[in-house]
Amino acid sequence: MTSLYAISIPVLANVLKVTSTILKKGEQWAKEQKMSSADLLALRIYDDMLPLGMQVWINVVTTKKAIERLTGTAPPQIEGREKTIEELYAMIDDTLKELAQVKKEDVDDRDGVEVPCVFGKNEYKTSLVEYVHGYPIPTVYFHLNMIYAILRGKGVSLGKMDYMEEFMAPFTKIN
Incomplete structure (x- = not known):
């Protein structure tokens, strides 16, 4: 049986790594276009x-909230929403460090714990397993897709492997 840890922490980490990779390609493109990072x-x-x-900010905040729900401990809160590109990279890096500190035993065996979830004006209560499947994972994928679509749509040279490479890292290549 797959553990609650396995379906959450590594997935969230991979999404943030891909977010950073795609954002860096966008930043490079913006420099080539002589576009400020604020305009990017x-x-x-x-x-x-x-x-x-x-879109990037939401991925980080959603991941931090998921860490809180999954471990029962609150990570440091992020103040403000308007961030520079350097601040966004720092937020991603800090959150990846927080994810790396989460131990399997901190999360597993908490499947049945009920947690609150706020989405827009609606408040919900659900088990951790349903929470992971129903909120943070779909949310971070949605916003990762928007990050990719925004940049690709503006002309950033991105391909499917820019998105998939981190997720496929554990695969064994046979040819």
Whole structure:
């Protein structure tokens, strides 16, 4: 049986690593275009969607909240939403360090623990397993996809392997 740790902590870590990789490619592209990092972080596909910087911020905050729910301990909170690109990289790196400190035994055997979950104006209560499957994992994938789509749509040279490589790292290549 797959453990609660296995379906959460490594997945969240991989999403943040891919977020950083894709953001770095976007940053390089912006430099080539003589675009400021502030303008890069303000990119969006449609006017009514959140900008690139917020997409990254949400992935970090969602991961931090998941750590809190999964371990029962609160990680340091992030103040403010408007971040520079350097601050976003630092947030990602700090959160990856927090994820690396989570031990399997901190998470497993907590499957049945009920936790709160707020989504928009709605409040929910659910088991940790349902929480992981229903909120942080779909949320971070959604925002990772938006980060990729925003950058790719603006002309950043991204391919499927930029997205998939980290997730496929444990695979054994046979040819």
